[in-house]
Amino acid sequence: MTDYQELLQLNLLLQSIFQSSYDGIYVADAQANGIMVNEAYTRITGVTAEELIGKNLRDIVKEGIINESVTFKVLEKKRPITIVQKVREKEVLVTGNPIYDEHGEITYVVTNVRDISELNRLKLELQQSKALTRKYLNEIQDFKLKESMQLLMDGVVAHSKEIINVLHLVQKVAKVDSSVLILGESGVGKEVIVKMIHKASDRGNFPLIKVNCAAIPHPLLESELFGYEKGAFTGADSRGKPGLFERGNGGTIFLDEIGDMPLDLQVKLLRVLQEFEITRVGGRESIKVDVRVISATHKQLDKLVEKGEFRHDLYYRLNIVPIKIPPLRERKADIAPLAYFFLNKTNERYGFNKKFHPEVISFMEHYEWPGNIREMENLIERLVVTVDQDEIQIHDLPLSLTSQGPQMTESSLKELIEEVERKTIEQKLAEHRTTRKTARVLGISQSALVKKMQRLGIK
Numbered sequence: 001m002t003d004y005q006e007l008l009q010l011n012l013l014l015q016s017i018f019q020s021s022y023d024g025i026y027v028a029d030a031q032a033n034g035i036m037v038n039e040a041y042t043r044i045t046g047v048t049a050e051e052l053i054g055k056n057l058r059d060i061v062k063e064g065i066i067n068e069s070v071t072f073k074v075l076e077k078k079r080p081i082t083i084v085q086k087v088r089e090k091e092v093l094v095t096g097n098p099i100y101d102e103h104g105e106i107t108y109v110v111t112n113v114r115d116i117s118e119l120n121r122l123k124l125e126l127q128q129s130k131a132l133t134r135k136y137l138n139e140i141q142d143f144k145l146k147e148s149m150q151l152l153m154d155g156v157v158a159h160s161k162e163i164i165n166v167l168h169l170v171q172k173v174a175k176v177d178s179s180v181l182i183l184g185e186s187g188v189g190k191e192v193i194v195k196m197i198h199k200a201s202d203r204g205n206f207p208l209i210k211v212n213c214a215a216i217p218h219p220l221l222e223s224e225l226f227g228y229e230k231g232a233f234t235g236a237d238s239r240g241k242p243g244l245f246e247r248g249n250g251g252t253i254f255l256d257e258i259g260d261m262p263l264d265l266q267v268k269l270l271r272v273l274q275e276f277e278i279t280r281v282g283g284r285e286s287i288k289v290d291v292r293v294i295s296a297t298h299k300q301l302d303k304l305v306e307k308g309e310f311r312h313d314l315y316y317r318l319n320i321v322p323i324k325i326p327p328l329r330e331r332k333a334d335i336a337p338l339a340y341f342f343l344n345k346t347n348e349r350y351g352f353n354k355k356f357h358p359e360v361i362s363f364m365e366h367y368e369w370p371g372n373i374r375e376m377e378n379l380i381e382r383l384v385v386t387v388d389q390d391e392i393q394i395h396d397l398p399l400s401l402t403s404q405g406p407q408m409t410e411s412s413l414k415e416l417i418e419e420v421e422r423k424t425i426e427q428k429l430a431e432h433r434t435t436r437k438t439a440r441v442l443g444i445s446q447s448a449l450v451k452k453m454q455r456l457g458i459k
C-alpha cells in the first residue's frame with residue numbers, strides 16, 4: 001500500500017470514528033470558525049452542519065443558535081472547559097478541548113456535546129422518588145407510632161399531622177422524668193395527653209393524681225398537696241394527713257390550671273421539683289417524694305411571669321418540655337373523625353343508630369369550636385339524644401352555633417342564614433297563626449313574608 005493509500009484509509013477510519021461517536025462533536029479553528037461537525041451533534045441539538053460549518057461562533061451566538069460559546073472560553077483560558085450550553089432552548093453539556101501545534105499555540109478547539117435532557121429527566125425522577133420515599137417513610141413512622149401507642153390510644157382520635165406530632169413528643173417524654181408543661185385552650189385534650197404520658201412511662205402502674213389548682217380554694221390547696229401534721233390547724237384530722245405528693249409517690253402528679261397556683265405555694269412546688277422533698281403543713285421534717293410533675297394551663301404563663309403573677313424560676317422548671325396542643329379549628333383533619341367517633345360512642349351507649357347529614361359534618365369543619373373537643377363531645381351527645389329522626393340535619397344544630405357566621409364559607413353561610421330565617425318564621429307563625437300578624441312582629445310586609453315563605457318552602 002502506498003503512503004497515499006494508507007493516508008486515505010486512515011482518513012476514512014477517522015471520519016467514521018468521528019461520525020459514529022454517540023456524543024456530538026464540533027470542531028472550530030483558532031479563529032472560532034466551525035470546520036467540522038458530526039451527525040450526533042445534529043441529532044442532539046437539531047442544528048445542522050450547514051448552519052455551523054464555515055461560520056464564526058460570534059455570529060452563531062448573535063443569531064441565537066447557541067447562548068454562549070465554549071470555544072471562546074477555551075481560546076481565552078487555554079485549557080479544557082465544561083459548561084451547560086443552551087442550543088435552541090435545549091440544554092446540553094459541552095466540553096471544549098484545545099489542540100496545540102508544535103509551538104504550543106491553539107490550532108483547533110474540539111467540543112464534545114452531551115444531551116443532558118435525559119439526565120435532567122432522570123434527576124427529576126430521582127427527586128420525585130426521593131420525595132415519595134420520604135412521604136412513605138413518614139407514613140410508616142406515623143403508622144408505627146400509632147401501633148406502638150395502640151394500647152394508650154384507646155378512645156383517642158388522632159388524624160391530623162398536628163396531633164401526630166404531639167404523639168411523637170408524648171412517646172419521647174414518656175421515657176424520661178423531665179417536667180412537662182402542656183399548653184392549650186380549654187377542652188383541647190390536655191388531660192388526655194397527660195394520661196398517655198403517664199401510662200406510657202415507667203410510672204404507669206403507679207398513681208396518676210390530678211389536682212385542679214383553680215378548683216381547690218387556696219387555703220386548702222397547700223394541705224391538699226403537701227399534707228399536714230396533727231394539730232396543724234383547727235378542724236384538721238387529729239392524726240395528720242399525707243398530701244397528694246406523698247400519696248402519688250412513684251407516680252405522676254398532674255397540676256391542672258397551674259397558672260392559678262398562688263405565689264406562696266409556687267415556692268414550695270419549686271422545692272419539690274428541685275429537691276424532691278416536701279414538708280407537711282405544721283411539720284418540720286422533710287419527706288422525700290418520688291413524683292413526676294406534669295402541669296397544664298390554658299393561660300399564657302409567660303405573660304403571667306411578666307406581670308409578676310408567676311415565678312419565673314418555677315416557670316422555667318415546669319417548662320422543660322412544653323407540649324402545645326393546637327385548638328381544634330387548627331387541626332381540621334381531626335374534626336370529621338372525632339365527630340363520627342363521638343356519634344358512634346353515643347349511639348352505642350344509648351342504643352341509637354343516628355347518622356349525620358353530610359352538611360352537618362361540613363358545618364363542623366367550618367365552625368370555630370371555641371370549646372374545642374369537649375364542646376363537640378357535648379354537642380353530639382345532645383344531638384343524638386334529642387333529635388327525633390334518624391338523620392341529624394343542619395337545622396337540628398343549636399341556633400347559638402349556627403348564628404356564628406364569619407368563619408363560614410359563603411355557601412354554608414347562606415344556608416345558615418336561610419336556616420335562621422326558616423326557624424324564626426316557623427316559630428313566629430306558630431305563635432301568631434296568621435301571616436299578617438307574623439309579618440308585623442317581624443317588621444316586614446305581609447307580601448315580603450309570603451315571598452320568603454315560598455322561597456324557604458314553608459307551608
Ligand SMILES: Nc1ncnc2c1ncn2[C@@H]1O[C@H](COP(=O)(O)OP(=O)(O)OP(=O)(O)O)[C@@H](O)[C@H]1O
Pocket residue numbers: 155156157158184185186187188189190191192193256298373374377
Ligand atoms: N384526641 C381525642 N380523641 C377523643 N377524645 C378526646 C381527644 N382529646 C380530648 N378528648 C375528649 O375531650 C374532652 C376534653 O378533653 P380534656 O379534658 O383532656 O381537655 P383539657 O384540655 O384537659 O380541658 P380543660 O383545659 O378544660 O381541663 C374529654 O372528654 C376527652 O376525653
